[in-house]
Amino acid sequence: xxxxxxxxxxxxxxxxxxxxxxxxxxxxxxxxxxxxxxxxxxxxxxxxxxxxxxxxxxxxxxxxxxxxxxxxxxxxxxxxxxxxxxxxxxxxxxxxxxxxxxxxxxxxxxxxxxxxxxxxxxxxxxxxxxxxxxxxxxxxxxxxxxxxxxxxxxxxxxxxxxxxxxxxxxxxxxxxxxxxxxxxxxxxxxxxxxxxxxxxxxxxxxxxxxxxxxxxxxxxxxxxxxxxxxxxxxxxxxxxxxxxxxxxxxxxxxxxxxxxxxxxxxxxxxxxxxxxxxxxxxxxxxxxxxxxxxx
Amino acid sequence: xxxxxxxxxxxxxxxxxxxxxxxxxxxxxxxxxxxxxxxxxxxxxxxxxxxxxxxxxxxxxxxxxxxxxxxxxxxxxxxxxxxxxxxxxxxxxxxxxxxxxxxxxxxxxxxxxxxxxxxxxxxxxxxxxxxxxxxxxxxxxxxxxxxxxxxxxxxxxxxxxxxxxxxxxxxxxxxxxxxxxxxxxxxxxxxxxxxxxxxxxxxxxxxxxxxxxxxxxxxxxxxxxxxxxxxxxxxxxxxxxxxxxxxxxxxxxxxxxxxxxxxxxxxxxxxxxxxxxxxxxxxxxxxxxxxxxxxxxxxxxxxxxxxxxxxxxxxxxxxxxxxxxxxxxxxxxxxxxxxxxxxxxxxxxxxxxxxxxxxxxxxxxxxxxxxxxxxxxxxxxxxxxxxxxxxxxxxxxxxxxxxxx
Numbered sequence: 001x002x003x004x005x006x007x008x009x010x011x012x013x014x015x016x017x018x019x020x021x022x023x024x025x026x027x028x029x030x031x032x033x034x035x036x037x038x039x040x041x042x043x044x045x046x047x048x049x050x051x052x053x054x055x056x057x058x059x060x061x062x063x064x065x066x067x068x069x070x071x072x073x074x075x076x077x078x079x080x081x082x083x084x085x086x087x088x089x090x091x092x093x094x095x096x097x098x099x100x101x102x103x104x105x106x107x108x109x110x111x112x113x114x115x116x117x118x119x120x121x122x123x124x125x126x127x128x129x130x131x132x133x134x135x136x137x138x139x140x141x142x143x144x145x146x147x148x149x150x151x152x153x154x155x156x157x158x159x160x161x162x163x164x165x166x167x168x169x170x171x172x173x174x175x176x177x178x179x180x181x182x183x184x185x186x187x188x189x190x191x192x193x194x195x196x197x198x199x200x201x202x203x204x205x206x207x208x209x210x211x212x213x214x215x216x217x218x219x220x221x222x223x224x225x226x227x228x229x230x231x232x233x234x235x236x237x238x239x240x241x242x243x244x245x246x247x248x249x250x251x252x253x254x255x256x257x258x259x260x261x262x263x264x265x266x267x268x269x270x271x272x273x274x275x276x277x278x279x280x281x282x283x284x285x286x287x288x289x290x291x292x293x294x295x
Numbered sequence: 296x297x298x299x300x301x302x303x304x305x306x307x308x309x310x311x312x313x314x315x316x317x318x319x320x321x322x323x324x325x326x327x328x329x330x331x332x333x334x335x336x337x338x339x340x341x342x343x344x345x346x347x348x349x350x351x352x353x354x355x356x357x358x359x360x361x362x363x364x365x366x367x368x369x370x371x372x373x374x375x376x377x378x379x380x381x382x383x384x385x386x387x388x389x390x391x392x393x394x395x396x397x398x399x400x401x402x403x404x405x406x407x408x409x410x411x412x413x414x415x416x417x418x419x420x421x422x423x424x425x426x427x428x429x430x431x432x433x434x435x436x437x438x439x440x441x442x443x444x445x446x447x448x449x450x451x452x453x454x455x456x457x458x459x460x461x462x463x464x465x466x467x468x469x470x471x472x473x474x475x476x477x478x479x480x481x482x483x484x485x486x487x488x489x490x491x492x493x494x495x496x497x498x499x500x501x502x503x504x505x506x507x508x509x510x511x512x513x514x515x516x517x518x519x520x521x522x523x524x525x526x527x528x529x530x531x532x533x534x535x536x537x538x539x540x541x542x543x544x545x546x547x548x549x550x551x552x553x554x555x556x557x558x559x560x561x562x563x564x565x566x567x568x569x570x571x572x573x574x575x576x577x578x579x580x581x582x583x584x585x586x587x588x589x590x591x592x593x594x595x596x597x598x599x600x601x602x603x604x605x606x607x608x609x610x611x612x613x614x615x616x617x618x619x620x621x622x623x624x625x626x627x628x629x630x631x632x633x634x635x636x637x638x639x640x641x642x643x644x645x646x647x648x649x650x651x652x653x654x655x656x657x658x659x660x661x662x663x664x665x666x667x668x669x670x671x672x673x674x675x676x677x678x679x680x681x682x683x684x685x686x687x688x689x690x691x692x693x694x695x696x697x698x699x700x
Contacts, residue, residue: 021395021474029385049422057410060451131405132423133382133397201325289385292378293308 029289035281039135046134050142054117055149069150070157073105080105084223092225095257099165104222106154107252110180111187111245112212113147118191119208122199126295136288137281140192148184158256170258179252182270186244189277192284199294200287219243221250226262241265244273296394298475298506299357299380304389306350306375306530349375351530352389359474362497362507364521364538366545372530373510377401377477380508395474395506398424402479404464409453413444413463416452420467434470441492442466462489469496476500476507494520517542542574560650560659561588563627567646567667570633576670577641577686581634583665585648586627593622595653598630605643610684614649637688641671641680 040047059066077098085097092100121143122129122136129136162169198204216222220240240246247269250262350372357363365373378384380391381399406423407416417438421431431438439445442463444455452460478497497520501507511517517524517538524541526534534544554562563586570580589596599614615630617623646665650658671680 024382024391024393024397026379026382026386026391026393028388028390043425045428046422049419049428053408053411053415053419056415057408060410127402128406128423130383131402132399134423134425292384 035285036135040137043134043138047138047142050138051145054143054146066153069153073102073109073154076105077102080223096165099161099167101223102158102161103253103256104249106151106158107179107183107249108216108222110147110151111183113150114144114184114187115191116208116212117143117146118188119194119198120205122195122291129295130292136291137192137284140195141188144184144188144191151180168258172255172258172261175255179248179255182273183248183252185277186273189280193280196284196287199291219245219249221246226250226265241268242272244269244276248273297356298359298394300392301353301355302390304350304353304379304391305348305387306379307387308347308349348530353532355525355532355535357506357508359504359506360501361523362501362509362521364517364524365508365510365527366517366524366541367527371527373527374479377479377510381477393475397475398468398471398473399477400468400479403461407452407464410451412449412451414448417467424468424471426471438466438470441469465493474505476505478507479510539573554664555661557659559591561590562648562661562664563587565646565648565665567665574670575667577672578636580636583632585630588627589623589625592625596623596658597651597654599649601647601649602644604684608684610639637686639669640683640686641669643668
């Protein structure tokens with residue numbers, strides 16, 4: 001028989017309890033509700049730890065580690081340089097085309113990486129979701145944040161490229177965080193929407209890489225200059241601007257390479273991005289109560 | 296003021312009643328279903344989801360410092376109740392009011408990642424359970440000391456032994472210091488010494504005014520730790536009160552739900568009860584009783600009980616004739632037998648009933664007419680049940696035969 005002689009309890013209570021413990025009310029889910037921003041803020045450490053975990057694990061598990069972040073845009077840069085420059089003769093003004101392509105691919109990979117990480121994050125966190133409570137939005141946020149880390153690493157390669165080509169950044173470089181922030185928020189909106197869909201429809205996972213690839217070619221500024229669009233029919237060019245990435249990527253590249261900043265295109269892209277963020281996050285909040293039952 | 300107030304809580308799950316039950320929906324299936332919907336509608340073949348109520352009108356209160364044992368069969372709704380109270384899933388109706396921070400230990404090692412080191416996992420798992428980073432940093436040394444893993448802090452936890460992993464995981468959870476703690480049978484981890492430490496921690500939390508809901512199968516654990524118990528059956532609360540009363544109700548609820556019969560035999564009642572004590576345990580002995588109506592006459596009728604484990608291993612198959620060697624009469628009969636104490640090991644058992652004519656012709660038979668649970672009685676300082684179907688109290692003799700050679 002196990003002897004249950006319990007040790008004397010230390011007379012210790014958290015001094016923060018003085019204000020009285022917090023109250024929680026658990027009720028059946030309502031139909032639509034506001035985003036629990038205060039709660040998300042309370043769980044900011046979890047967001048950071050999840051992002052940190054994903055970076056750590058990838059670094060420990062893959063031989064190339066963080067080099068992947070640089071490898072992908074560099075390879076595409078090479079391909080683009082051959083096809084768009086040599087074959088299609090795309091004009092990029094004073095900027096050498098490889099540099100130009102890399103500076104467009106960098107923000108694109110930020111978006112694509114954040115969207116795909118966020119979209120798959122919920123399904124991959126099944127064990128957490130069914131065992132512990134926390135605002136579910138921290139999972140796609142944490143997953144998407146990893147793409148920002150990749151972006152910073154790949155940006156180091158951009159600096160090297162710029163030095164190699166003798167290109168110098170301008171004051172616009174100070175606006176890079178703004179561009180990155182807007183791209184991140186747009187990606188978060190799209191990613192959380194896809195994440196919610198992914199829980200319900202598991203075959204969505206297979207459609208995702210294709211969707212992202214198609215989106216890249218539908219974003220002309222990844223491989224063309226914003227002005228090149230003037231050769232396109234007006235309606236097509238207008239449609240391209242409804243794609244938030246068109247303006248955001250043009251702006252990010254201009255900021256990185258010290259070119260004139262396309263404020264108008266960025267404004268349109270950011271407005272569309274904000275709508276996508278709102279839609280994605282609201283849909284997510286609407287269905288998040290069911291994740292533990294559906295996953 | 297109550298720490299937990301549960302009011303008319305209900306939780307419904309929808310079970311798809313399609314011919315082939317798919318685990319997950321695919322967009323392709325839904326698109327296909329949408330396309331063929333008018334056709335199926337015309338033919339009147341719309342699939343209706345079936346409702347399953349995991350919880351139905353559950354109400355109770357827990358005061359600060361109380362330890363509530365949640366008892367019930369598998370599928371009675373215990374885990375669902377903990378999931379609702381810990382906010383993992385939302386109720387369908389009713390509500391829960393909580394005063395204080397909630398810590399739920401539904402799984403040991405929630406949030407752990409095998410590739411990360413012990414140190415990294417303490418932070419990760421702590422944050423997942425709802426602690427702030429600064430709070431973890433403050434309690435870090437305490438957690439490490441409790442888990443006894445100082446030497447392995449910078450080793451990935453995938454290299455840990457299962458015991459070390461459990462200790463570390465429990466240590467993080469134990470230092471969450473919530474006002475309300477929800478525990479799902481994770482106490483049965485690690486070796487005896489660590490179990491004792493865990494129980495000590497639970498006792499400590501209890502006396503510092505925390506409220507605990509403990510899901511348990513083990514009557515012994517419930518009796519040691521809990522101040523009150525709640526019995527759940529098919530999603531409803533069927534008994535609330537002192538632990539021993541609820542445990543007695545739990546044993547009594549082991550009665551069969553449907554008793555069968557035919558033109559030969561009609562079964563009236565089958566019972567499994569403890570010979571001594573409140574509930575069936577390894578050391579209580581078990582009285583098995585069968586009441587039935589014999590509808591045939593002038594035949595030699597026998598009654599046989601076959602007791603099997605939950606895994607389907609037949610433990611014994613034994614019975615008796617109703618009358619010694621001569622044909623019996625129609626009428627009501629009661630057959631009783633005793634399984635001596637220290638025979639069956641802890642676990643779930645079910646009884647199959649067979650009526651025969653002189654053990655040659657089957658008159659009537661029914662599977663699982665009665666189920667019962669034998670509660671564990673700790674031995675050798677461990678709460679974990681011993682392996683084996685039987686747990687006999689054997690007589691041992693030790694002799695010293697002298698020195699070697």
